Structure formats: C-alpha cells, structure tokens
Amino acid sequence: MLILLVGYLAVTQPEFATTYNLMSILEANSVLLLVATGLTLVLLCGGFDLSVGAMLALSGILLAELVRSGANYFLAAVLIVVLAAIVGGLLNGLLIGRLGLSFFVVTLGTMSLFRGTGQVVTEGQSVNLYDIQAARTVGSGDVAGVPWLTVVALTVFVVAVLVTRYTGYGRMLYAVGGNAEAARLAGINVWAVRASTYAVCAGTAALAGVLEASRLGTAAPGAATGMELTAASAVLLGGTSFAGGSGSLIGTLLGTLFLGVISNGLTISQVSSFWQGVVTGLVLLAAVLVDRLRTTRVRPRLWRTGRRPRPAGASVSA
Template structure:
C-alpha cells in the first residue's frame, strides 16, 4: 500500500525535525558543525541514548522508570570506588552493571509481582537509591581516577568516540531483540494489551520484570560512561536524566501507553535532545530558559504523535 506524502512526512517526522534543527543551529552558530563540537555532542548523547534504549523497553510495556538517574549515580560511584581501590577496569565495569540490573530487578518485582504502579514504585526507588548514593560517598565526589578508566569515555577509535561505538553496539543488540526474537514480540504484545497477552499464554510478569532489569543495566553502563567522561563520580550525577530519557523515547515516537515504538526512533529522539542542548549552550541561552524550551519540544512531540494516530 502506497503512503501519501503526508503519511510519509508523519512517519519520518522525528528525522525531519532533527535535520531541520541541525540546519537551524548551524546557521545561527557556525561552531556547531565543527568536528570537535560534533564529537562532543555525540559523546554527550551517548549517555542519554543508552539510558533511553533501556527506557524504551520499559515504556513499550506501558511502564515507566523514574529511578534511572539515581541508578546512574550509585553505579558511577561504585565504579569509581572499585577502580580506585583495586585498579581493575573489569570489576569497575561489570559490578556496577550487575548492580544496575539488580536494582532493575528490584523495581520489576514490585511492579510486576506486587502490582504497584510503575510511577509510584520507581519514584520511591529513585529517592532510596539517591539517598544510598549520598550515604555511600558521604556526599562527596569520588575523583582521582586512573587514566585507563577515564579513557572509557574519552578515547576514540579513529575519529569516533568510544561511547558512540558502545551506543551503536547496544542499539543493534536492542533492535535485534525487539524485532527478531519471540521476546520482542511478546514485549509488544504485553504493551498492546496485557490481559490479552496473558490469556494467550505469554508470561507477562516475566516480561515486565526483564524490561526493568534491562533498563537498570543500561543506566548502570551510562553511569560508568558519565563518571569516566568527567573523571569523577558525583552523588548528584544523573539528576533529571530520567526526564531526558523519557523525552527521547517519546520524541522518537514510542507511545507512553505501550505497544508501539522503536529503538531507532529513540536514538533519533536522543539526538534531537542532544543537539537542542548543545545549540542552546552555543547560543549562551540561560539554563533556566533551556528547561522551558525542552518542555515545549516534548509537549509538541506528544501532540504531533497524538495527531498522527
């Protein structure tokens, strides 16, 4: 069935918005298209994009995870302490990701098994794990990290920053699981209609638990990258990151009601948020006004998504 021009535009509205945004910013700020700035934007986007990929799994089931910023903070702090105390990059990477997955399992248990609302459950764990991060670090940043650890986020392969390569790999893996496996089909079914999915034999509790584990692990990895990038783990790290992740997913076309969306759309959404942040910084726009602009963009994205249905 051939799509009309209008349908094609609506289908690709996120990509068109990204292109238009890049053109606009490059006109008003010539620094935008420099190699160093593009590299910086892509590195910054990687942290949010990885969290947003995990968030996509959650939102596709009709859920939400407000705790990802706190998971990022505590995993980043644990990673920094491990590398300072043992010098082991392997342990500093694997243990925080396992911790992030365990926190996701904690969230998933209360949401899927105890049937708590995802918003309430993850709001509680967001507060709990932010508090634990302050306790673990005594409210102080963990710094003086090794050069090898700092290279996780600052090294490049050719001209491509390592975090960008991580993001590409994770995107490919996520795309495969969502589009080429039975798990992915079941996930979309749960998001489309959980009761029907349960009656058809799909283990909805298992699916809903797994997506939070995935989201927690993704936030844990982002915590490592964010800590490596600045060479320090702050107990305040990740504050507000859950909003950027959710915004990336929504702007990318994933329905907050679940059952509809894609990881590729989420990457486009993350790029839009990253380019917008960078453009506003280049134009020396006050951070207070930046919050307003991002809020308006999210609102417009939701309205556009509603009108396209």
C-alpha cells in the same frame, strides 16, 4: 524536525557543522542514548522508570569506590552493571510486574533509595576518578576519531534494535504493551516480560553511570538529576507511546539526537544554559500532546473499520 533544525544551525552557526562539534554532540549524548534505550523497552510494555537517574549516579559512585580500593576498572564496571540489572529486576520488576503495584510509586521509592544510598556511601561528597588511567581512556579516548562513549552506546543500541525487531522477546514486548490480557491468553508470561524490561533498564542506566563518571573524572551522588525526564522526552519524541505497545528504538535515537542538537545549538548560540531546561520541558509537553493526538486519531479510524491495532514492529504472523 531534526533535519530542519540541523539545516538552520548549519546556516546560522558556522561552527556547528564541523567534525569536532558533531563528534562532541555524539559524545555528550551517548549517556542519554543508553538511558533512553533501556527506558524505551519499559515504555513499550506500558511502564515507566523514575529511578534511572539515581541508578546512574549510584553506579558511578560504586565504580569509583571499587576502583579506588584496588579493583580492576573493567571487572568493576561489569560487576556493577550485572548487579544493577539484578536489583532493577528484583525491586522494580517484581513489585510492578508480579505484584501489580503502581510503577510510579515503586520507581519513585527506588529513586529515593538509590539516591540516598549514594549519599550515605560518599557522605554527600564527590569521589575523584581522574587519576585512574582506564577511566580516562574510556571517558576521553576514541577509536578512529569516534569517542569510546559513542562506540559503547551505539553497540548497545544496535543490539537492542536487533532484539526488538528480530526476536520473539521483542515481539512479546509489543504484545504485552498492546494488550496484556491477550498476551497472557496467548501463553506469554506477562509479569516476567515486564520485570525483564526493568532489569534491562537498570543495567543500561548503570552502564551509563560508569561512562558518565569516566567522562567527568568524578562521581557525585547528585549526578544525573532530572535524567529520567530528559530520557522520557527523547523516547516520547521518537514516537513511543506512554500507553505501551507502539514505538521504536530508531525513533528514540532520533529523539536523543534532536535534544542533543537543541542543547548544542543553544550553547554555541551563547544562550543561557538555564533555557535548556525550559526547552526540554516544552519539547516533552509537545511530545505528549502529539502522542495524544495520534492516539485519538487512530482509535476512531479503527472503530469505523472494525479492525484492531497491530503493535508497531510486530509481524503479521505474530
């Protein structure tokens, strides 16, 4: 689908297949890729996080407040990402993983908590970051023509791919998402694995907030509204199941690029930006439908053969 979409736009829109436009697509979707990467780990364990957009907005606000009070930009960014991971692990992770509360209710509550905290800190106003040199460098600078935002996002993405594919922790993610009880009997600390995914997801959302505030030159409490749904669309389009236990980060990358190309194509085709939300919603519905059809097709086949499904990406020995 992505190849067909790119081919169609390249033929019908001459300005699409230019180096400048392709770099713009990568830069504009780097923040989405970061959020979707963390959200993929949560979905692999059979959970979901509605608070990623609010965490993104709050992180940008905290960065602006710290930097404007005299703190070093890079130290402030690292501190915010670490604190976000701790908060995500303690709030979402423990409440969902340890106490077994509904991930929908818990993350809906933390979404309101983070968004409200941003409103309180700024009194509903935006905070300017454009006069901070380090923020301008990260937000609009590049390395050999590749935007810094894209470099950071791809670095985090590659690390996440290596962890999920080649480490024991990655195999535990698939095991917990595929069958939590079997994973527990195999000696895996199920609640700790689930809690860790929410910590990682909060950390990547915070890093995305730092980059987004730097790119825009301002931090606002209402930023990234609806980001959680867009990130979910990218993850589900990439083949990660809502039921957990199957999916891949490579698919998440393709889903992110697909949404980015759609948005860019609508823009250069001079289609109203209001339609982008309509398209995103339709794509999300289509992704859920495809996931449902795939699941119902696989289960009867496994029942007939008497075999149990093996989590995608898991080795035979695992």
